[in-house]
Amino acid sequence: MSHELRTPLAAIIGYNELMQDLAAEYDLTPILPYLKKVDMTAHQLLAIISDILDLSKVEAGRMELLPERAHISVIINHVLTNVQPLADKNNNILSVNYPTDIGELYTDVAKLKQILINLLSNAAKFTQNGRITFTITRETKSFNNDNNQTQNDWIIFEIADTGIGIPENALPKLFRPFVQINDSTTRPYGGTGLGLAISQRFAYLLGGNITVQSTLGKGSTFTLIIPAQIPIEESPAKSYEENPAA
Numbered sequence: 087m088s089h090e091l092r093t094p095l096a097a098i099i100g101y102n103e104l105m106q107d108l109a110a111e112y113d114l115t116p117i118l119p120y121l122k123k124v125d126m127t128a129h130q131l132l133a134i135i136s137d138i139l140d141l142s143k144v145e146a147g148r149m150e151l152l153p154e155r156a157h158i159s160v161i162i163n164h165v166l167t168n169v170q171p172l173a174d175k176n177n178n179i180l181s182v183n184y185p186t187d188i189g190e191l192y193t194d195v196a197k198l199k200q201i202l203i204n205l206l207s208n209a210a211k212f213t214q215n216g217r218i219t220f221t222i223t224r225e226t227k228s229f230n231n232d233n234n235q236t237q238n239d240w241i242i243f244e245i246a247d248t249g250i251g252i253p254e255n256a257l258p259k260l261f262r263p264f265v266q267i268n269d270s271t272t273r274p275y276g277g278t279g280l281g282l283a284i285s286q287r288f289a290y291l292l293g294g295n296i297t298v299q300s301t302l303g304k305g306s307t308f309t310l311i312i313p314a315q316i317p318i319e320e321s322p323a324k325s326y327e328e329n330p331a332a
């Protein structure tokens with residue numbers, strides 16, 4: 087399915103790039119803005135298609151996890167490089183707080199980054215001339231089971247904005263696919279309403295979840311909590327035997 091949807095779109099994007107080069111070469115500058123529009127909308131469509139494919143993959147239980155060890159500060163910096171231009175565009179101040187010894191985690195880093203970029207892009211999109219505060223902390227929780235003390239580290243990513251906020255009655259349905267809160271005919275924000283649905287499902291896959299608090303007209307706070315060590319269900323030996331060359 088993925089291949090069938092992406093290949094024609096890749097051809098459209100590719101041929102359009104070729105036309106842009108030719109238009110420049112033959113001084114056809116009047117058509118350049120139109121070709122740029124084709125490029126922009128084709129990339130928008132590509133983003134929507136990947137979102138729909140991601141969501142259906144998770145729903146079908148076919149989304150694979152690729153856990154790796156990573157420095158949390160490296161992940162944060164990568165995410166900020168992506169999101170800073172969006173914050174600037176709406177004249178928002180983006181500040182980041184985390185302890186220097188925040189350390190490492192072992193999780194599916196690509197999915198974690200996708201969640202954080204989704205949440206921070208929303209904060210940037212729904213806030214104008216405001217402030218976005220990104221706070222990361224590590225918390226150790228002790229559990230007593232059968233007289234055994236076990237400790238688990240959790241990483242908490244909090245994204246607080248001073249934007250438009252979300253009405254209380256809309257909060258319960260926020261993580262459903264295709265839900266957008268403002269009136270669809272007047273909303274100036276674009277998007278498809280898939281970002282939060284995918285992010286919440288990814289958070290579950292990583293062993294955590296996302297919660298939200300918001301006050302209409304004042305701002306919103308989204309909190310992602312995941313274990314520092316992803317819970318592993320499949321035994322690694324099994325997948326090694328299935329794929330001995332790997």
Ligand SMILES: Nc1ncnc2c1ncn2[C@@H]1O[C@H](COP(=O)(O)OP(=O)(O)O)[C@@H](O)[C@H]1O
Binds near residue numbers: 212250276280281
């Ligand atoms: N930080 C936020 N502030 C205000 N509203 C938000 C925020 N994040 C999400 N929302 C609301 O939740 C809806 C769903 O978000 P999302 O799934 O990311 O879809 P999209 O960004 O494509 O609209 C948004 O359309 C918006 O109405």
Ligand SMILES: [Mg+2]
Binds near residue numbers: 204207208277281282
């Ligand atoms: Mg979004």
